[in-house]
Amino acid sequence: MSAKVEKILERLQTTNTLDDLQSLIEHIRDTYDTEHVVYHSVSGSGQQYGALTYAPEWVDYYLEQNYTRLDPVVLGAIKQFNPMDWKRLDWNTPTKRNFLGEAISAGLGNQGYSVPIRGPNGQFALFSVNMDMNDDRWAKFTNERASDFLLLSHYVHERANRITGETDSFTMRDLSPREHDALAFLGMGEARSRIAEKMKISEHTLRVYIDSARFKLGAANTTHAVALAVSRGVVVL
Amino acid sequence: MSAKVEKILERLQTTNTLDDLQSLIEHIRDTYDTEHVVYHSVSGSGQQYGALTYAPEWVDYYLEQNYTRLDPVVLGAIKQFNPMDWKRLDWNTPTKRNFLGEAISAGLGNQGYSVPIRGPNGQFALFSVNMDMNDDRWAKFTNERASDFLLLSHYVHERANRITGETDSFTMRDLSPREHDALAFLGMGEARSRIAEKMKISEHTLRVYIDSARFKLGAANTTHAVALAVSRGVVVL
DNA sequence: CCCCGCCTCCCCATTTATGGGGAGTTATAA
DNA sequence: TTATAACTCCCCATAAATGGGGAGGCGGGG
Known part of the structure; x- marks a missing residue:
């Protein structure tokens, strides 16, 4: 140095x-x-x-x-x-x-x-x-x-x-694996129906994950949730 | 050093x-x-x-x-x-x-x-x-x-x-200012109707911007476009 | 043991987004 | 001048997402 x-x-x-x-x-x-x-x-x-x-x-x-x-x-x-x-x-x-x-x-x-x-x-x-x-x-x-x-x-x-006062480490209720996957697929542009297929769950269940992820991230809608997740590095595309 | x-x-x-x-x-x-x-x-x-x-x-x-x-x-x-x-x-x-x-x-x-x-x-x-x-x-x-x-x-x-071979810099057709703004608002979780108000244009026009941004980014849907824009740093939330 | 969070499934009604058309102005670049 | 692209506005019909309900099983931590 x-x-x-x-x-x-x-x-x-x-x-x-x-x-x-x-x-x-x-x-x-x-x-x-x-x-x-x-x-x-x-x-x-x-x-x-x-x-x-x-x-x-x-x-x-x-x-x-x-x-x-x-x-x-x-x-x-x-x-x-x-x-x-x-x-x-x-x-x-x-x-x-x-x-x-x-x-x-x-x-x-x-x-x-x-x-x-x-x-x-x-x-x-x-x-x-x-x-x-x-x-x-x-x-x-x-x-x-x-x-x-x-x-x-x-x-x-x-x-x-x-x-x-920017916190070095990030406090957010962690996303569950399924929630994470759901957001990741959404970020890749998949439609709900296909994501449900890929995740091998019903579309209804998928909705529950997206909703709870939205809630955890404090997002107004799906797009917002994905944007937040991406910008925070929670999901990587 | x-x-x-x-x-x-x-x-x-x-x-x-x-x-x-x-x-x-x-x-x-x-x-x-x-x-x-x-x-x-x-x-x-x-x-x-x-x-x-x-x-x-x-x-x-x-x-x-x-x-x-x-x-x-x-x-x-x-x-x-x-x-x-x-x-x-x-x-x-x-x-x-x-x-x-x-x-x-x-x-x-x-x-x-x-x-x-x-x-x-x-x-x-x-x-x-x-x-x-x-x-x-x-x-x-x-x-x-x-x-x-x-x-x-x-x-x-x-x-x-x-x-x-990870490209250090990214080549992508630039978004127009209005397209950029539209994606930025979407990333912040705003609904179309409100974005149109804020941008002082009709919702129809807003759609045109979102569509063309989607097209430029090669995105399948709005969420995908926003995710790409955020992850590529085109829009900063 | 019980609670909590995760995972899974379902219904109904309403709002929003998308697909596919068309049309006119303005400004800038070739 | 003649494209080219950005910016603005409109219609119709269909697909998708959201809001608001409910319900059961499973596993880990206090």
């Missing part, structure tokens, strides 16, 4: 409030001498939290415009396992180009690197660094620090979860 | 087949002088792959008994973000105790440490080390190597994905 990470992790131990986290993020920015550092988390229940060094006006504007829906960094990160360089993302639509222009006007550098972080319950977070640099130096910069950023993203996320 | 990790990552560069990966896992076991090392992955589409040092009979028996359903390590890991010590898991049911007894008979050590790994599309994997050791030494052992295991789990998973 690099000395830089070690020092940051030490400081992380005493990070106990959102303000601490904010200044830790700024500390990371200073340590790595980048323009910006961003930590942004979306929990399974839709609650968002971020600690970042962008200009507040840009953050407000971004949220106002609902840019999560079209920001290539977010859209790309959700579909990837590996950390990614912003250059390799798809910027080839007018709206995205426009977004890029606005971002740069807001003081963002031309280079970016983001680490996707996934937790239970469909929790998703991003740890990004951003700065102005030419391509060659940037490639070297990110390459040498890839492991640092990986570790930092993990520990920062863990700490943020602890501070915001 | 520790020298050990560095050497393993170097070797990882030339790991190009499943056999290579198997021997890499054995190499990790030897490097850290543990009893066992396990990498086990379940892709979004349900395909499983593992590279591990357990006795083949135990692996076969485990799969045969469908022990993923009750193995506290798996059940615990799915609900956690942090790596975990096996001691802290719930072993307090007869079936689980029985499982533990069988595992130890099969040559597993009394101590274990597992790192959960999550990828896009509901991909989930585990990287575990196992050995015989007393509690104090084990606590020290895992504590000192926590970062190593974190990095190893990431890079091993990435490599395994590459070898098994």
